[in-house]
Amino acid sequence: MTWNLSGDKPIWLQLHEQLTQRIATGVYPKGSRMPAVRELAAEAGVNPNTMQRALAQLEQDGLVVTNRTAGRTVTEDGVVLSEICMRLANEKISQYLKSMALLGFSKKEAIELLLKWEEES
Numbered sequence: 875m876t877w878n879l880s881g882d883k884p885i886w887l888q889l890h891e892q893l894t895q896r897i898a899t900g901v902y903p904k905g906s907r908m909p910a911v912r913e914l915a916a917e918a919g920v921n922p923n924t925m926q927r928a929l930a931q932l933e934q935d936g937l938v939v940t941n942r943t944a945g946r947t948v949t950e951d952g953v954v955l956s957e958i959c960m961r962l963a964n965e966k967i968s969q970y971l972k973s974m975a976l977l978g979f980s981k982k983e984a985i986e987l988l989l990k991w992e993e994e995s
Contacts, residue, residue, distance in 0.1 A: 889928035908946040
C-alpha cells in the first residue's frame with residue numbers, strides 16, 4: 875500500500891489522516907487487527923515512534939482499540955465509523971467548493987455542475 879508523505883504537515887499527522895482514510899474505506903475493516911507498529915512504520919518508511927504517535931491519535935479518536943493480548947484492532951462501533959465517514963465527506967465537499975470558488979464558480983453553480991455531471995454519467 876502506498877503512503878503519500880509530503881513536507882507540508884507533520885509526518886505523524888499525515889499518517890494519522892491516511893490511516894483514518896483506510897479505516898473509513900474498509901482497507902482495515904471494523905473489528906480487524908491492525909498491523910504492528912514496526913510493520914506499518916517499515917511500510918511507510920518512517921520511524922516507529924512517528925507511527926506510534928499516529929496510532930495513539932487513532933486510539934484517542936476511538937477508531938482503534940488496544941487489547942493487551944491481541945494488539946490493536948479497528949473499532950466495531952458503527953456510530954464512530956459513521957461519524958468519521960461523514961467528517962471525511964464534509965472535508966471533501968469543502969475542498970471541492972473551495973476549488974470551484976477559485977475557478978470563479980458560486981456554491982450554487984458548483985452544485986449545479988455536479989448534478990449535471992451526474993445526469994451525464
